[in-house]
Amino acid sequence: xxxxxxxxxxxxxxxxxxxxxxxxxxxxxxxxxxxxxxxxxxxxxxxxxxxxxxxxxxxxxxxxxxxxxxxxxxxxxxxxxxxxxxxxxxxxxxxxxxxxxxxxxxxxxxxxxxxxxxxxxxxxxxxxxxxxxxxxxxxxxxxxxxxxxxxxxxxxxxxxxxxxxxxxxxxxxxxxxxxxxxxxxxxxxxxxxxxxxxxxxxxxxxxxxxxxx
Amino acid sequence: xxxxxxxxxxxxxxxxxxxxxxxxxxxxxxxxxxxxxxxxxxxxxxxxxxxxxxxxxxxxxxxxxxxxxxxxxxxxxxxxxxxxxxxxxxxxxxxxxxxxxxxxxxxxxxxxxxxxxxxxxxxxxxxxxxxxxxxxxxxxxxxxxxxxxxxxxxxxxxxxxxxxxxxxxxxxxxxxxxxxxxxxxxxxxxxxxxxxxxxxxxxxxxxxxxxxx
Numbered sequence: 001x002x003x004x005x006x007x008x009x010x011x012x013x014x015x016x017x018x019x020x021x022x023x024x025x026x027x028x029x030x031x032x033x034x035x036x037x038x039x040x041x042x043x044x045x046x047x048x049x050x051x052x053x054x055x056x057x058x059x060x061x062x063x064x065x066x067x068x069x070x071x072x073x074x075x076x077x078x079x080x081x082x083x084x085x086x087x088x089x090x091x092x093x094x095x096x097x098x099x100x101x102x103x104x105x106x107x108x109x110x111x112x113x114x115x116x117x118x119x120x121x122x123x124x125x126x127x128x129x130x131x132x133x134x135x136x137x138x139x140x141x142x143x144x145x146x147x148x149x150x151x152x153x154x155x156x157x158x159x160x161x162x163x164x165x166x167x168x169x170x171x172x173x174x175x176x177x178x179x180x181x182x183x184x185x186x187x188x189x190x191x192x193x194x195x196x197x198x199x200x201x202x203x204x205x206x207x208x209x210x211x212x213x
Numbered sequence: 214x215x216x217x218x219x220x221x222x223x224x225x226x227x228x229x230x231x232x233x234x235x236x237x238x239x240x241x242x243x244x245x246x247x248x249x250x251x252x253x254x255x256x257x258x259x260x261x262x263x264x265x266x267x268x269x270x271x272x273x274x275x276x277x278x279x280x281x282x283x284x285x286x287x288x289x290x291x292x293x294x295x296x297x298x299x300x301x302x303x304x305x306x307x308x309x310x311x312x313x314x315x316x317x318x319x320x321x322x323x324x325x326x327x328x329x330x331x332x333x334x335x336x337x338x339x340x341x342x343x344x345x346x347x348x349x350x351x352x353x354x355x356x357x358x359x360x361x362x363x364x365x366x367x368x369x370x371x372x373x374x375x376x377x378x379x380x381x382x383x384x385x386x387x388x389x390x391x392x393x394x395x396x397x398x399x400x401x402x403x404x405x406x407x408x409x410x411x412x413x414x415x416x417x418x419x420x421x422x423x424x425x426x
Contacts, residue, residue: 064324
């Protein structure tokens, strides 16, 4: 089980500071969609250049032009690129094929996918690396969370790794960890804390204890 | 009926050259998703700065954080921001509210929305400015087009303006124009032609003839 730090509301220098602070406790750092929209793939490149041993995920949330977008993100230094589960199979297949050429991985973000169980089954046949349940900022503000959704995909996904994102904090991490996803994605649960390093360390410890249990 | 030039596969200097060439014949210039992912909102800002009287659309394809993304795009100079029809109503409502604060408009991109008629009806109640049927690059490569979809939304959309995008060229423009969308979005139909200015002029002429007919 891995821990991913999601960066969304910071600029590139702030992102570097944050990664430096917590890098020993996280496995993957995510350059969030709002950062990519503001700064472009320069943000991905600068973080990868500064932390070459860190796995970097580019949260491009691709809806179209799967191969082309994965090529651009991979060339910028991304190790993992996100595709929307709401897109069609052609886009996902194009993304998977292109990722193989670059040695990068595909994470499918199931945000706002209506028939989660059915769609997760379909996408699991397309050779993607991760399938991720995700309650976005707007869903969280409306009181939603992704915990039940994780159980749904854990039941049907047989090939891909499973991931979860959406408002996870230290208090809710134990119930997430109990459901045994392969990847836990945390944003404000680390970046919104006074002592970010301690928060990341505590989360990593909880995850390790579960894996060893 | 307006004509929008979609720019996807160019860098910022090439985009400027292109807009300069065809500006007298197009009403809106679109900074496409691949450009925003590569360059960030700098692309939107540079085109708006270079062509302050041109209406600029930022094709951010927002899936989450509707208000925040619309704020960022609007501050970069976008006059119109795109939101995915596949997202939830909360995100669309947040986008619409934020757009009002900036005097910008919302275009909802219906790409890969499964229940087009039903979803178009729902979105039409949310105060968006445009609802756009769209066959993406990957869908076009698989032989799809958006012509029938335009008829579907024309029947149910009562408040928003209607738009169409996806592989429209001079040969197919007459059938598009006959269905009377408020906005026709053309990419390769202009940018892929030897004489781009002539292609844009011919398209604008066809549109004007229809409006005056």
